[in-house]
Amino acid sequence: xxxxxxxxxxxxxxxxxxxxxxxxxxxxxxxxxxxxxxxxxxxxxxxxxxxxxxxxxxxxxxxxxxxxxxxxxxxxxxxxxxxxxxxxxxxxxxxxxxxxxxxxxxxxxxxxxxxxxxxxxxxxxxxxxxxxxxxxxxxxxxxxxxxxxxxxxxxxxxxxxxxxxxxxxxxxxxxxxxxxxxxxxxxxxxxxxxxxxxxxxxxxxxxxxxxxxxxxxxxxxxxxxxxxxxxxxxxxxxxxxxxxxxxxxxxxxxxxxxxxxxxxxxxxxxxxxxxxxxxxxxxxxxxxxxxxxxxxxxxxxxxxxxxxxxxxxxxxxxxxxxxxxxxxxxxxxxxxxxxxxxxxxxxxxxxxxxxxxxxxxxxxxxxxxxxxxxxxxxxxxxxxxxxxxxxxxxxxxxxxxxxxxxxxxxxxxxxxxxxxxxxxxxxxxxxxxxxxxxxxxxxxxxxxxxxxxxxxxxxxxxxxxxxxxxxxxxxxxxxxxxxxxxxxxxxxxxxxxxxxxxxxxxxxxxxxxxxxxxxxxxxxxxxxxxxxxxxxxxxx
Amino acid sequence: xxxxxxxxxxxxxxxxxxxxxxxxxxxxxxxxxxxxxxxxxxxxxxxxxxxxxxxxxxxxxxxxxxxxxxxxxxxxxxxxxxxxxxxxxxxxxxxxxxxxxxxxxxxxxxxxxxxxxxxxxxxxxxxxxxxxxxxxxxxxxxxxxxxxxxxxxxxxxxxxxxxxxxxxxxxxxxxxxxxxxxxxxxxxxxxxxxxxxxxxxxxxxxxxxxxxxxxxxxxxxxxxxxxxxxxxxxxxxxxxxxxxxxxxxxxxxxxxxxxxxxxxxxxxxxxxxxxxxxxxxxxxxxxxxxxxxxxxxxxxxxxxxxxxxxxxxx
Numbered sequence: 001x002x003x004x005x006x007x008x009x010x011x012x013x014x015x016x017x018x019x020x021x022x023x024x025x026x027x028x029x030x031x032x033x034x035x036x037x038x039x040x041x042x043x044x045x046x047x048x049x050x051x052x053x054x055x056x057x058x059x060x061x062x063x064x065x066x067x068x069x070x071x072x073x074x075x076x077x078x079x080x081x082x083x084x085x086x087x088x089x090x091x092x093x094x095x096x097x098x099x100x101x102x103x104x105x106x107x108x109x110x111x112x113x114x115x116x117x118x119x120x121x122x123x124x125x126x127x128x129x130x131x132x133x134x135x136x137x138x139x140x141x142x143x144x145x146x147x148x149x150x151x152x153x154x155x156x157x158x159x160x161x162x163x164x165x166x167x168x169x170x171x172x173x174x175x176x177x178x179x180x181x182x183x184x185x186x187x188x189x190x191x192x193x194x195x196x197x198x199x200x201x202x203x204x205x206x207x208x209x210x211x212x213x214x215x216x217x218x219x220x221x222x223x224x225x226x227x228x229x230x231x232x233x234x235x236x237x238x239x240x241x242x243x244x245x246x247x248x249x250x251x252x253x254x255x256x257x258x259x260x261x262x263x264x265x266x267x268x269x270x271x272x273x274x275x276x277x278x279x280x281x282x283x284x285x286x287x288x289x290x291x292x293x294x295x296x297x298x299x300x301x302x303x304x305x306x307x308x309x310x311x312x313x314x315x316x317x318x319x320x321x322x323x324x325x326x327x328x329x330x331x332x333x334x335x336x337x338x339x340x341x342x343x344x345x346x347x348x349x350x351x352x353x354x355x356x357x358x359x360x361x362x363x364x365x366x367x368x369x370x371x372x373x374x375x376x377x378x379x380x381x382x383x384x385x386x387x388x389x390x391x392x393x394x395x396x397x398x399x400x401x402x403x404x405x406x407x408x409x410x411x412x413x414x415x416x417x418x419x420x421x422x423x424x425x426x427x428x429x430x431x432x433x434x435x436x437x438x439x440x441x442x443x444x445x446x447x448x449x450x451x452x453x454x455x456x457x458x459x460x461x462x463x464x465x466x467x468x469x470x471x472x473x474x475x476x477x478x479x480x481x482x483x484x485x486x487x488x489x490x491x492x493x494x495x496x497x498x499x500x501x502x503x504x505x506x507x508x509x510x511x512x513x514x515x516x517x518x519x520x521x522x523x524x525x526x527x528x529x530x531x532x533x534x535x536x537x538x539x540x
Numbered sequence: 541x542x543x544x545x546x547x548x549x550x551x552x553x554x555x556x557x558x559x560x561x562x563x564x565x566x567x568x569x570x571x572x573x574x575x576x577x578x579x580x581x582x583x584x585x586x587x588x589x590x591x592x593x594x595x596x597x598x599x600x601x602x603x604x605x606x607x608x609x610x611x612x613x614x615x616x617x618x619x620x621x622x623x624x625x626x627x628x629x630x631x632x633x634x635x636x637x638x639x640x641x642x643x644x645x646x647x648x649x650x651x652x653x654x655x656x657x658x659x660x661x662x663x664x665x666x667x668x669x670x671x672x673x674x675x676x677x678x679x680x681x682x683x684x685x686x687x688x689x690x691x692x693x694x695x696x697x698x699x700x701x702x703x704x705x706x707x708x709x710x711x712x713x714x715x716x717x718x719x720x721x722x723x724x725x726x727x728x729x730x731x732x733x734x735x736x737x738x739x740x741x742x743x744x745x746x747x748x749x750x751x752x753x754x755x756x757x758x759x760x761x762x763x764x765x766x767x768x769x770x771x772x773x774x775x776x777x778x779x780x781x782x783x784x785x786x787x788x789x790x791x792x793x794x795x796x797x798x799x800x801x802x803x804x805x806x807x808x809x810x811x812x813x814x815x816x817x818x819x820x821x822x823x824x825x826x827x828x829x830x831x832x833x834x835x836x837x838x839x840x841x842x843x844x845x846x847x848x849x850x851x852x853x854x
Contacts, residue, residue, distance in 0.1 A: 090757070133841035260814040316741045325787055326814065355818045357784065362821035366783065374782045391715050391779045410549070441820070448825040451834065458843040511852045522820030522826075 001029055001082055004446040009085040011453045016088060017056055020045065024053040028063070028080045035068060035075040055076060060117035061163075061242060061526055087245055089449065089523045094248050100160070105150040108132065110159070110243060118163050118240040121151060121199070152199050158282060161197060161244040168297025203504055252533055256280075257347045260354075261321075268307065269317055273328065275302050276342055287535070289345040313342055326350055337422055345535045352438050352532035355525060359441060360409060368400045372409065372432065380413060380429040401430060409437055434538055442529045449522050456515045463508050470505055556583055556591040564601070564613060571612055597628070607683050622806060629656060633664045635811055637802050644687030649798060718776050723785055725757050726750070726810040748789075748807040777808050787811050824851050 001009075006029050014022035027043050028034060034042075040050045059061035062084045068077035091114050099107035108128045113119050125147045132142040154160045254277045262270030262299055279302055280291035301315055309317070321329040327346050333339035353376065361369035370390050375381060378389070387397040402409040415427040458468070476493050497505075561578060563571050592612065595601035603611050612649060636653050637645055651661055665688065668674045676686045726749055733747035755773045758764065780786040786808050793805040820826040824847035825834075834840045842848065 082595040256815075263812050263816075264814045266740075268740075313739060316739060320740055320744055325789075351815060353814045354813065355820075356815075358815065358818045359821055359826065363827050369784075370779065372780045373784055377782070381606060389775075389778065390782060391719075391775065395710055444826075444831070445820055447831075447834075448820060449823050449847075451845075452708060452823065454836055455845070455848055507853070514852055518819075518823045521822050523819070525819040 002153070002443055002446070004443050004450065005082060005086070006030060008304075008446050008450045008453075009080075009082060011450055012088045015453065016459075017053075019052040021056055024050055025057060025062075025080060027084070028078060029082060033068075033077045033079045035077050037075065039078070060084070075096060084245070086526075089519065090248075090527070092520060093252070093523065094243065094245075097248060097251060098154070100246055102150050102153060105132065105147055106154060107271050109147070109151055109154060113160065113241060118242050120237065120240055124241070155197055155199055155239070155241075158197060158244055158247045163242045164473050244454075249527070249531065250281075250286065253348065255340070256351055256528065257328065257344075260326075260347070260351060264326060265320070265324065267370040267389055268309065270387055271307060272303070272314070272321070273300065273342060275299060275304070276329070276340065277516075278302075280342075289535075290330070290332075290341040290343055293332050293339040293341050296338045296340065297336050299340070300337075312446055348528075348532045348535045351528050353434060355528050356434065356437055356441065360404070364400065364403060367396070368404060371397065371400055372404065375410060375430055375432040376434065380431045382427065382429055382536060386430060405430075408440060435533070438529050438532055442526065442533065445526045445529065446520055449519055449526070452515050452519050452522070456512055459508060459511055459515075464506065466501060466504060466508070469501075470497060555593055556580065556587060560591060560595060560612070569611075569613070573610060573612075574610075578582075613749055613772070630658065630664050630667060633654075633661065634668060634673065638667075638688075638690055640689060640695045642689060644689035646685060650688070712762070715776070715779075717759065719779060719783075720760060721761060721763065722754055722773070722776055723780055723810065725754060726780075726786055726808055730810040744809075748809045751806045751808065754808065772805065777806075780808075782811055785810060824848050 006026060006342050009029055011021055011027040013025045017025075023043055023045065024039065031042070033037075034051065036047075036054070039054075040047045043050065054063055057080070058065070058281060061081070063080055064079055065076050065078045069076045080089055094114065095107055095111050098110035102109075105128065109124055112124055112127055125144055129142045129144055129147050132147075133140070134417060136142065151160070213486070222392060254274075258270050258274050261273045276291065276294055276299060279294055279298065284291045296315060296318060298308075299318075301312055303314070315338070318329065318331075318338065322331045327343055327350075330341050331338060332341055357369055357373055358375075360372045367390070371392070374386065374390050381389070383398065383401065386392075386401065387394050390397065392400070401410065405412060409432070411431050411433060413429045413431050414421065415429060416422075417425045417427070439473070473493060473496055477490065480489060480493065552840050557582060560571075560576060563575060567575070573588075576592075577583075592601065595612075596603055599804050603612060609644070632648060632654050633656070638652055647658075647661060647665070650656075650665075650800060651658060654661070656664075665674070669676070672691055676688055678686055730747040730750050733743050736743060736746065738746075751770055751774050754777065755768070755770045758768065758773060777786060777788070781788055788809075789807050790804050791807060824845070825831060828834070828847060829844075830840055834842065834845070836842065
């Protein structure tokens with residue numbers, strides 16, 4: 001784990017779970033693998049607090065445990081899965097995707113599960129139905145069956161999956177005896193479980209309940225008691241569901257490829273690529289370099305009707321896609337009218353390269369971007385050749401190359417003519433390596449997001465007094481309205497906030513919104529670079 | 541077969557010289573000492589040597605060396621007259637410069653080849669320049685270096701830099717203007733193809749332009765004072781490729797078609813970038829010059845960042 005990643009994880013944990021979890025989490029990230037006792041001792045926190053923090057982390061899938069170095073007989077060791085903490089940055093994007101695909105119901109389901117980490121189907125359905133009913137006009141309520149259908153659609157397309165079952169140590173069931181505890185280094189993947197995507201049979205009928213504000217306190221207590229008894233009736237206790245992050249990532253990757261195709265070629269080509277990707281959604285393994293081969297006949301049948309493309313035109317589009325220098329689509333055979341695949345890894349590499357070029361362009365200017373692209377294409381060049389190809393005057397070219405070199409975006413390769421590396425007798429070639437540069441930029445992105453979060457916390461802290469005052473005033477206003485006060489009293493209370501303070505509050509709100517949205521924007525870059533780097537590594 | 545003429549015993553030096561010149565004319569590649577000896581066996585070595593030296597000093601004979609020995613060759617009458625008024629050293633230097641052709645030669649190299657001291661060289665060069673036999677051309681690679689070449693020769697491209705350099709200055713604005721014009725031409729062609737709404741293959745093919753077409757367009761625009769060749773236009777189009785605005789394919793073409801080089805033609809086409817500017821560059825940190833110095837609690841930190849403050853108020 002790099003320093004920037006650790007810092008970012010710490011900030012995210014603190015924001016979402018509080019100081020204690022942050023302390024435990026960062027310490028565990030830094031140390032790698034620890035037993036419970038060691039962790040409690042080193043963080044100097046009481047044992048039960050450490051236990052609770054670990055429970056929180058495990059509930060969200062960020063911490064895993066397994067048999068330690070001393071084998072099954074020794075104490076259990078815990079380790080943190082850093083990627084899952086960093087996924088917290090992407091939660092808004094997941095929720096937005098669910099909303100665009102499955103509407104408000106889908107959005108709320110995903111939001112609930114992300115918030116709780118793991119949930120049973122019945123409790124999710126009930127909570128979501130209640131929330132939806134709350135927002136509906138009086139007299140209407142949400143039927144459970146609608147929520148159930150949305151849930152099952154999410155499971156069918158693999159966006160939700162069952163949590164892998166934990167083999168309990170020394171339990172009475174025969175299963176547990178046969179399956180030993182997983183070793184720390186090889187956690188079980190959810191996909192290994194054969195019933196990963198099977199919906200349980202539950203008996204769930206009814207409608208969402210609207211919560212009245214007057215019966216708030218009582219209703220909550222009753223609802224809490226009710227959930228405990230309800231679960232046992234519904235028939236799916238012990239089957240917990242979690243969000244399948246990988247599936248969302250594949251979806252984002254497909255979206256990026258489709259938008260790139262539509263920018264480069266045209267709308268119709270991007271629709272064809274979208275159809276191809278949709279057809280191979282669930283059949284292609286996660287780390288594959290290509291989708292499954294699809295014949296032109298299948299693609300033709302699967303195209304949406306609104307496009308009304310004739311068969312020979314479709315063939316022409318496919319040929320154009322294959323001949324495009326970006327090589328999004330490749331042709332692998334001739335049966336069935338031509339077998340076509342989408343080149344996933346190559347598309348990711350092209351997108352990552354475009355990201356690098358855009359960063360260089362925005363940061364250093366279009367001439368430096370020209371030199372950067374030139375070096376990416378031609379691999380190794382001498383200084384004189386760089387000047388000639390880029391048509392940049394010699395002095396400026398030298399200056400730009402040295403700036404890029406100092407920022408480590410460009411490397412220098414020495415090829416000596418003589419065994420002593422005498423400078424006058426050595427060739428100095430400039431080169432760009434895409435993968436290390438992508439990793440460097442990824443670390444920059446992590447640092448940037450950390451900076452944004454810190455700035456947001458700072459802004460909030462600076463204006464804490466003002467925020468507290470405005471909150472008090474709002475509380476007073478609300479209570480006054482509830483007890484039916486006169487208009488004069490309300491305006492008097494409102495005027496307790498002066499105009500400049502109001503303006504300050506507005507600008508603070510504006511700042512925080514801007515910082516929030518820019519975190520999401522940087523996260524897009526992080527996603528592209530991370531996917532590219534993961535695609536170059538061999539699959540586990 | 542040469543007729544063996546029984547000549548009078550003539551030891552006249554002028555006759556010897558004339559005889560040598562005739563022999564040279566017979567053998568334009570050059571004659572060795574042996575040949576002269578065979579022809580005039582009665583002439584003594586000394587007389588022969590004197591005649592040869594006289595011819596050399598007058599400049600009518602060229603002395604060359606090959607693996608077998610020395611060769612004498614008749615010098616070109618025209619060039620012989622040119623250097624008539626100069627002495628040996630000047631002739632030597634002139635010869636060296638002439639051999640350098642249109643690439644020119646540097647003073648230090650002249651010194652190595654002729655083994656003359658620097659002061660002598662400079663005097664001779666000034667002399668020759670005043671006689672308008674050689675000229676100095678500034679090299680574009682190293683601006684202080686001067687190369688010398690014959691007066692009436694055109695300097696080679698590597699010295700002047702070709703069409704992009706005027707007076708040793710790289711013409712950046714000229715290149716920029718050409719760049720934009722080519723790009724506009726290709727972009728308008730691509731848009732016309734897109735609007736034509738024909739089948740996609742035809743659309744794509746009509747959005748391509750050969751390098752020959754672009755060259756003709758630029759020539760007709762008339763923005764260039766210098767004549768540009770097709771290779772020049774191709775270098776400009778290559779810079780557009782490196783800008784990411786244009787892509788190129790090569791197709792096989794018949795030899796006879798216009799603009800084809802070695803049976804190939806290069807086609808260029810305007811393209812759009814495949815992604816929008818990425819998220820990282822939309823915030824100040826992505827462009828910050830002091831990014832590496834920024835830490836929480838330091839002089840430069842996210843909390844007191846000036847760039848961020850300005851950006852937030854925007």
